Amino acid sequence: MKRISLLTVLSYFTIASAYGATVSRIDVSGNQRMDTESIRILSDVKVGDNVGDAKSNEIAKKLQESGYFSKINVRMSGNVLKIDVVEAPIINMVTVEGNDEVSTDDLKKEIRTKERSSYDAATIGADVQRMLTVYQRQGFFGTKIEPQKIELDGNRVNVVYEITEGHPTWITDIDFDGNKKFSDRTLRDEILSREHAWWRFMAQFDTFDEDRIQYDAQMLRQFYLRNGYVDFKVTDTNGTFTPDRQYYSVVFTVDEGDQYDFGKLTIDNPFPDVPTDELMDVIAMKSGKTYNIDLVDETMSALRSRVADYGYAFINVEPIPTKNDDDKTIDLTFKIQKTNRIYLNTINILGNVRTFDSVIEHLIPMRAGDPFSLQTIEEGRQKMMRTRYFKDVQMIPTRVAESNMMNLDIKVEEQPTGELSGGFGWSNINGFMVDAGITENNFMGRGQIVQLRGSIAEYQKQALFSFTEPYLFNRQLSGGFDVSYTMYDYSSLGSFGYDRDSLTVAGRLGWRLTDHWSQNVRLSASFDQNYEIQTTDGWQKANLYTLGTNFRYHNLDTNFAQNTHTGVVANLGVAYTGFGGTESFMRYSADIIGMVNFWSDKWQLRSSLDFGYIQPLGDDYVSRVYRYFLGGESLRGFDVAGVGSRNWAYKTYALGGLWKLNGSTQLNFPVFIPDEYQIKGFVFMDYGILGKPPADEDYFAGRPNDIDDDLRTSAGVGIYWNTPMGPMNFSWGWPLKMNKYDREQRFLLSFETQF
Numbered sequence: 001m002k003r004i005s006l007l008t009v010l011s012y013f014t015i016a017s018a019y020g021a022t023v024s025r026i027d028v029s030g031n032q033r034m035d036t037e038s039i040r041i042l043s044d045v046k047v048g049d050n051v052g053d054a055k056s057n058e059i060a061k062k063l064q065e066s067g068y069f070s071k072i073n074v075r076m077s078g079n080v081l082k083i084d085v086v087e088a089p090i091i092n093m094v095t096v097e098g099n100d101e102v103s104t105d106d107l108k109k110e111i112r113t114k115e116r117s118s119y120d121a122a123t124i125g126a127d128v129q130r131m132l133t134v135y136q137r138q139g140f141f142g143t144k145i146e147p148q149k150i151e152l153d154g155n156r157v158n159v160v161y162e163i164t165e166g167h168p169t170w171i172t173d174i175d176f177d178g179n180k181k182f183s184d185r186t187l188r189d190e191i192l193s194r195e196h197a198w199w200r201f202m203a204q205f206d207t208f209d210e211d212r213i214q215y216d217a218q219m220l221r222q223f224y225l226r227n228g229y230v231d232f233k234v235t236d237t238n239g240t241f242t243p244d245r246q247y248y249s250v251v252f253t254v255d256e257g258d259q260y261d262f263g264k265l266t267i268d269n270p271f272p273d274v275p276t277d278e279l280m281d282v283i284a285m286k287s288g289k290t291y292n293i294d295l296v297d298e299t300m301s302a303l304r305s306r307v308a309d310y311g312y313a314f315i316n317v318e319p320i321p322t323k324n325d326d327d328k329t330i331d332l333t334f335k336i337q338k339t340n341r342i343y344l345n346t347i348n349i350l351g352n353v354r355t356f357d358s359v360i361e362h363l364i365p366m367r368a369g370d371p372f373s374l375q376t377i378e379e380g381r382q383k384m385m386r387t388r389y390f391k392d393v394q395m396i397p398t399r400v401a402e403s404n405m406m407n408l409d410i411k412v413e414e415q416p417t418g419e420l421s422g423g424f425g426w427s428n429i430n431g432f433m434v435d436a437g438i439t440e441n442n443f444m445g446r447g448q449i450v451q452l453r454g455s456i457a458e459y460q461k462q463a464l465f466s467f468t469e470p471y472l473f474n475r476q477l478s479g480g481f482d483v484s485y486t487m488y489d490y491s492s493l494g495s496f497g498y499d500r501d502s503l504t505v506a507g508r509l510g511w512r513l514t515d516h517w518s519q520n521v522r523l524s525a526s527f528d529q530n531y532e533i534q535t536t537d538g539w540q541k542a543n544l545y546t547l548g549t550n551f552r553y554h555n556l557d558t559n560f561a562q563n564t565h566t567g568v569v570a571n572l573g574v575a576y577t578g579f580g581g582t583e584s585f586m587r588y589s590a591d592i593i594g595m596v597n598f599w600s601d602k603w604q605l606r607s608s609l610d611f612g613y614i615q616p617l618g619d620d621y622v623s624r625v626y627r628y629f630l631g632g633e634s635l636r637g638f639d640v641a642g643v644g645s646r647n648w649a650y651k652t653y654a655l656g657g658l659w660k661l662n663g664s665t666q667l668n669f670p671v672f673i674p675d676e677y678q679i680k681g682f683v684f685m686d687y688g689i690l691g692k693p694p695a696d697e698d699y700f701a702g703r704p705n706d707i708d709d710d711l712r713t714s715a716g717v718g719i720y721w722n723t724p725m726g727p728m729n730f731s732w733g734w735p736l737k738m739n740k741y742d743r744e745q746r747f748l749l750s751f752e753t754q755f
Contacts, residue, residue, distance in 0.1 A: 021051065021052075021078070021079050022048065022049070022050055022079060023045065023047050023048065023049050023051050023076075023079060023080075023081045024047060024079040025047065025079070025080045025081070026040055026043075026045065026046075026080075026081045027080055027081070028040065028083045028085070029082070029084050029085070030084050030085040030087070031085055031087060032087055032155070033087055033090075034068060034087065039063070039085065042063055042068075043059045043062060043063055043074075043083060044059070044062055045059055045081065051076055051081055052076075056074045056076065057074075059074045059083070060072045060073070060074045063083070063085065068087060068088055068118050069085045069086060069088055069118075070086050070088040070089070070119070071085065071086035072084070072085050072086075073085075087118075087155065088118040088119045088120065089118070089119045089151070089156055090116060090117070090118060090119070090154075090155065090156050090157070091114070091115055091117055091118070091119055091156075091157060091158070091159055092115065092116075092152055092156045092157065092158050093115060093158045093159070094108075094111060094114065094115055094158075094159045094161075095158070095159070095160050095161070096111075096160075096161045096163065097160055097161070097163065098163035098164060098165065099163045099165065100165060101135070101138060101140060101165055101168075102134055102135060102138065102140075106134065107131050107134065107161075110127065110130035110133075110134060111130075111131070112126065112127055113159055119149070119157055119159070124159065125147075127147070127161070128145045128147060128161070131163075132145060135165070137209070138168070138207070139168035139169050139170075139207025139208050139209060140165055140166065140167075140168050140169065140207075141169035141208060141241065141246075141248075142167070142169060142244055142245045142246045143163065143164065143165050143166060144163070144164045144166075145161055145162070145163050145164075146161075146162045146164075147159060147160070147161050148161075148162055166246060167246065168208075169208040169241070169245060169247065169248050170196035170206055170207060170208070170247055170248070171193055171194065171196055171207065171208055171247075171249070172195065172196060172247045172248065172249055173195060173249040173250070174191075174193060174194075174195050174249075174250055174252075175249070175252070176251070176252050176254060177251055177252070177253045177254070178235075178254045178255055178256065179254050179256060180256060181227075181256055181259070187220065187223075187252075190219055190220060190223040191216035191219050191220060192205045192216055192219065193206070193209075193213065193216050193250075194206045194674070208248040213237055213239065213250060214237070216237075216252070217234040217237055217252065220234055220252065221233075221234065222293065224256065225293035226293055226294055227259070227290060227292070228259040228260050228261065228290040228291040228292070229256050229257050229258070229259055230257070230291060230321075230323070230330065231255075231258065232254065232255065232256055233254070233257075234252055234253070234254055235253045235255055236251075236252075237250060237251075237252055238250070238251045238253065239251070258328055259290065259291075260290075260291045260323070260328050260329060260330050261287075261289060261290055261291060261328065261329050261330070262285050262286065262287050262288065262289050262290075262291055262329065262330060262332065263287060263324060263327075263329030263330055263331040263332070264287060264329075264331040264332075265280075265285065265287055265331075265332050265334075266331075266333045266334070267280060267283075267303070267333070267334045267336065268334065268335040270337070271307065271310065271312060271336070271338070273310060274307055278306065279306060279307070282299065282302040282303060282306050283299050283302075283334075284298045284299045285299065291330055296319055296332070300317045300334065303317045312338065315336055315337060315338055315339060316336075316337040316339060317334055317335070317336055317337075318334070318335045318337065319332055319333070319334055319335075320333045320334075340404060342371070342372040342404050342406055343369060343370065343371055343372055343405055343406070344366055344367070344370050344371075344372045344407075344408060345368060345400050345403075345405035345406060345407050346407050346408070347361070347364065347366070347367075347368060347407075347410065348407065348409045348410065349361075349410045349412070350409060350411045350412070351411050351413060352412050353414060354414055354442070354445040355389055355390075355412070355442060355445045355447070356446055356447075358471070358474065359442075359445070359446060359447040359471070360384065360410065360412070362447070362470075362476070363380060363384045363387065364380040364383075364410070365379060365380055365383075366408075372397070372406045374397075377395045377397070377408065378395070381393050384412070387441070387442075387447070388415075389412075389414060389415070389417055389441070389442045389447075390412045390413060390415060391413045391415040392413040393410065393411070393412050394409075394410070394411040394412075395409075395410060396408070396409040396410075396411060417440060417442035418438070418439070418440045420437075420438055431457055431458025431459050431493075432457065432458050433456070433458070433460075434455065434456050434457075435453065435455030435456070436453070436454060436455075437452060437453030437464075438451070438452050438453075439451045446469075447470050448467065448468065448470070449467070449468040449470070450466070450467055450468075451464070451466040451467075452464070453466075459488070459489050459490060459492075459493050460486065460487065460488055460489065461489075462484060462485065462486045462487070463484065463485050464482065464484040465482070466480065466482045466483075467480050467482075468480035472509070476511060476512060477509065477510070477511050478509070478511070478520075479507075479509050479510075480507070480508055481506060481507045481508070482504070482505075482506045482508070483504070483506075484502075484503075485501075485502070485503050485504075486500075486501070486504070487500075487501050487502075488500040488501075488502070491531070491533045493640065495629075495631070495639065495641035495642055495646075495652050495653060495654035495743060496629070496640070496641050496654065497533050497534060497650075497652070497653045497654070498530060498531060498532050498533065498624065498625050499530070499531040500528060500530050500531070500625055501528065501529040502526055502528045502529075503526070503527045503528075504525070504526045504527075505524065505525050506522055506523065506524035506525075507522070507523050507524075508520055508521065508522040508523075509521045513551075516553055516554055517551065517552070518551075518552050518554075519549060519550065519551050519552070520549065520550050521547075521549045522546075522547075522548050522549070522575075523547050524544075524546045525546075526543070526544040526545075526546070527541075527543055528541070528543070528544065529542075530542055530623065532624065534647065534650055534653055541582070542581075542582045542583060542623065543582050544577050544581050544583050544626075545577065545578065545579040545580065546575050546576065547575065547576050547579075548573060548575025548587070550571055550572070550573035551571070551572045551573070552569075552570070553568065553569065553570040554569050555567045555568055556568075556569065556595070564595075564597045564601050564602070564603075564668070565597070566595055566596050566597045566604075567595060568593065568594050569592070569593045570590075570591065570592040571589070571590065571591050572590050573587075573588070573589045573590070574587070574588050574589075575587045578617065583620065583622060583623060583626065584617040584618065584620040585614050585615055585616045585617055585620060585622050585626075586615040586617065587612070587613070587614050588611075588612070588613045588615070589611065589612045589613075590610075590611045590612075591609065591610040591611065592608065592609050593606065593607070593608040594607050594608075602669070602670045603668065603669050603670070604667075604668040604669075605666075605668075606664075606665070606666045606667075606668065607663070608663055608664050609661075609662075609663040610634075610660070610662050611659075611660070611661050612628055612660050613658070613659040613691075614626070614627065614628070614658045614659065615658075616694070621694060621696060622658065624655065624656050624693070627655075627656030627657055627658060627693065628656060628658070628659065628660040628690060629641035629656050629657075629690070630642075630643050630644060630657075630712070631643050631743070631745075632748065633750065634688065635662055635687075635688045635712060635714065636664075636684065636686050636716055636731055636733035636748055637686065637715075637716055637733025637734055637735045637745070637746065638712065638714065638733075638735060638738070638742060638743065638744060638745060639743035639744065639745040640745070641656075642654070642742055642743035642744070643688065643712050643738070643739075643742045643743075644657055644690035644708070645690075645692060645693055645705060645706060645707045645708060646705065646706040646741045647700055647705055647706075648703050648704065648705050648706055649700060649701065651741050652743070655693040655697050655705065655707075656690075656693055657690040657691035657692055657693060657709065658691050658692065658694065659690075659691035660688065660689065660690050660691060661688065662686070662687065662688030662689070662690075663686070663687055663688070664684055664685070664686045664687075665684065665685050666682050666684040666685075667682060667683050667684075668682045668720065669681055669682065671719075677721070678721065679720070679722075681718070681719055681720075682717070682718050682719075682720060682731075683715075683716070683717050683718075684715065684716055684717075684718065684731070684733075685715045686713065686714045686715075686716075686733070687712065687714075688711075688712050689709055689711050689712070690709065690712075692707055692708070692709050706739075706741050708739060710737075711737060712735065712737055712738055712739075712742065713735070713736040714733045714734060714735045714736055715736055716731055716733030716734055717731070717732055718731030718732065718748075719731075728750070729748070729750045730747075730748075731747070731748045731749075732747055733745075733746060733748065734746065
């Protein structure tokens with residue numbers, strides 16, 4: 001009987017603990033900053049509730065999740081709910097120490113722990129993981145971050161994230177398994193990642209990046225597809241870290257498959273008025289040649305363009321392959337599919353807080369009611385990205401139900417458009433140069449460009465203010481003005497022998513004539529002070545008022561990886577100087593540059609021709625400072641202003657010419673250095689003719705000057721290096737045809753950098 005009574009009592013207490021008791025009062029203790037009522041609200045319990053063990057744990061969990069407390073004890077004492085708390089410290093300051101490779105601003109974007117918030121170890125731990133992710137994206141997998149809690153009075157703490165960066169996780173080995181047709185060295189050249197070595201001190205891709213490794217796998221597939229291996233696969237990218245995560249090795253396991261050639265090539269043409277024979281002419285490949293995916297893409301683009309010439313803008317071109325495993329060929333049928341005409345209904349611009357809608361609309365070559373074209377939309381997106389107003393641009397088309405209309409949402413993410421830049425450089429004509437400037441490319445969100453810039457060089461100093469409105473009168477018309485002050489200290493430079501101070505104010509208008517042609521008109525006023533060291537006249541004033549126009553042709557196809565171009569750039573200009581100024585003449589100018597890439601776009605042939613002519617009006621005399629000079633970069637192998645007519649008494653004193661004709665032919669080629677360094681060699685041949693000065697200068701002090709307009713030529717070699725700081729040119733030129741009073745300069749160096 002006693003045993004039964006004991007079991008009954010124990011069962012009663014167990015049931016009472018499980019089902020709890022009714023709360024008649026809530027007591028809170030330990031709180032200093034937060035008032036008692038707020039804690040009761042956070043606990044989500046009130047008098048009259050039934051609270052047992054489960055409910056007590058639930059109350060403690062809710063209070064813990066609030067982040068305000070470091071310790072919580074919830075219990076029932078009879079019918080009284082007791083909540084004992086220890087408040088979490090308040091964070092006084094959050095700092096980051098030890099970071100060099102990643103800026104403090106970038107790291108603080110990942111930190112959720114804020115000043116004047118409660119200390120939360122879980123939040124701090126998450127902060128550490130996010131910052132480690134930032135470092136890992138830059139290849140620093142060995143980085144360690146230790147959060148430190150520094151206690152202060154008044155239950156306050158400082159949080160310090162102590163960072164030990166170490167060096168990046170370098171890629172020590174890149175190997176390949178399964179490749180039989182191409183060597184490891186060949187395949188390494190086809191991917192972005194590079195093996196780390198001491199001499200790759202300026203390499204960009206020798207640190208581990210998981211996304212880049214995946215991109216490398218895609219590049220390998222594209223390489224094999226260009227060489228006929230249509231079944232190629234990367235079956236595995238097995239990588240291993242060293243125990244300290246400071247080095248990484250990767251092995252690409254590949255399955256090459258067999259090589260295929262192009263087989264039968266046909267076109268499925270649904271348009272009876274479009275000659276199939278004419279379409280066959282644009283096919284870029286030939287039967288029997290090795291399969292190349294790039295030629296397939298090129299043919300698809302050419303077919304779309306050729307069919308569009310017949311008025312069929314809405315088409316798709318789908319290549320349909322048929323594999324012939326017996327003879328290892330692939331037959332291709334380019335199926336041209338006519339699509340229904342679709343039109344643009346509305347354009348909605350979203351996300352632009354600063355940039356006006358009108359600026360974005362000018363950049364989109366489509367309007368409501370125009371035929372809908374994904375290609376045109378992509379052209380507009382690229383045009384918007386090139387403005388650098390936006391960090392990201394998304395074009396999202398949506399079909400209007402039961403119609404042939406599409407809506408287009410343009411979602412933009414803006415970015416800062418102001419630039420604070422500086423640079424330094426050196427050239428034979430300016431000597432050492434330092435410059436700095438401020439540019440705002442989207443002033444007041446209107447797309448306007450405002451620039452303030454200054455430069456100080458050994459032989460030249462300049463200050464410039466410029467303003468450009470790209471959409472004058474809300475049209476595709478650019479307008480602007482420039483104000484510049486330039487000081488030329490050429491009296492001690494080679495053959496120039498003059499100093500000049502010039503204040504110039506100019507206004508300009510520009511517009512596009514076609515996709516490749518543009519025109520601008522410029523009106524300027526220059527207020528000069530000129531000093532000729534070979535005269536006794538001292539400083540002389542000269543005011544020049546000029547109105548001119550220039551036509552420009554620009555059509556280039558650029559391979560950015562190889563830094564080579566194919567195409568033509570040309571300018572044609574005419575300007576009148578007069579309007580009552582101290583000088584009166586016409587100036588005619590023309591130049592053209594032609595470039596062509598070959599041998600995988602790594603080689604480039606470049607040829608240029610430049611012509612200029614000054615026509616004095618009436619009996620006016622054209623001062624020497626406004627004439628043409630040749631030499632230096634315009635005619636390598638000769639000194640700056642080192643060719644042409646000379647004063648008989650002062651052999652270094654160039655008289656300049658009223659016209660010039662000079663050009664260059666240059667072959668750029670790769671050298672035996674990895675492409676990532678963008679170093680190329682070149683050989684060149686320059687030529688030039690400098691016309692005679694005005695007849696007034698045929699004699700000096702009763703004796704004839706050395707006057708000529710003879711041909712000069714030179715040849716040489718050089719090295720071009722597109723460094724991360726800016727391009728550098730080293731060239732050695734040797735005159736082939738020259739006069740006895742010409743001045744040689746065999747070595748020429750020029751470079752410029754921005755930071």
